[in-house]
Amino acid sequence: MPTHYNGTAREKRALNAWIKFKRAGITLGSRIGDSLRTFNLTESQFAVVELLYHLGPRNLSEISEKLLCTGGNLTTVVDNLEKQKLAKRIPSKTDRRQYEIHITQKGKKQIEKLFPAHLRRIVDEFSVLSASEQEEFSRLCKKLGLGNTNKNK
Amino acid sequence: MPTHYNGTAREKRALNAWIKFKRAGITLGSRIGDSLRTFNLTESQFAVVELLYHLGPRNLSEISEKLLCTGGNLTTVVDNLEKQKLAKRIPSKTDRRQYEIHITQKGKKQIEKLFPAHLRRIVDEFSVLSASEQEEFSRLCKKLGLGNTNKNK
DNA sequence: TATTGTTATACTCTATAACTATA
């Protein structure tokens, strides 16, 4: 979808980049998300379980920080994971306000079964880019994600 | 968030690119989405109204094709736009199964009020990249979005 | 007082399948 907007070159460049970015996000997201849905996991749920698998137990605050979502939200996602017995809450011994969220054995097995196919899918999607293009792409995404935090606008 | 995954260089490269991509999508999306929410528009609703504004009336099939969502889904989004009187359904004269979705005067005003700020936000977010980086980024996103459609894997 | 997490509330999105009306 071209922009159909008559702005300055600078505006058109940014708008075009944003649109391409969003569309790539939708299409890749749905292609990659499909491979998760066959395991009865939503992307949010997968993100949490995968984080626990690779980083170990974390409390809700830490997870919400990593995954950039609100606390009340994460309660729901973790609730749904507990229903599926893929994660569990364990009260913290040091701070009785906190829970540590742990991945369960079933969750580990699920990730181990699912991750290779998931990874294959990702490698496949990115194989349209050369190695150096992928690296450049990562670099640009990172820069965009960090934003102009030190520009103090 | 680094990948914490010990795979081949190829796998790590793709996984890293995917994670950076997703995170940039979340952070940029929320920063840019905020500017829409102040106008009581969700991103989906904005996408539809903006499309109608810039491309003119379209029927539901055409919109769902452009925005990559399902039909039943779009019914809901357009319903919500009609409630806000930002869009309206007009029965097609040539094919009585179809509706043309039109933007309303109120919708046009809304876009005209909202779009400059929205655009400024996007230009600002992308200003962390140089002009040529933005162009390279668009190119890479486009390539990713199209996927390996002619690889017939 | 501040923090961790839950609850309550309410809405939006999303998909699927069955359905209506029309072509």
Place this chain on the structure above:
DNA sequence: TATAGTTATAGAGTATAACAATA
């Protein structure tokens, strides 16, 4: 028979604000 769109259904995510328990 096929197509355009709605309806019904159901679930998942999202945010906000008020709240309880603990620090």
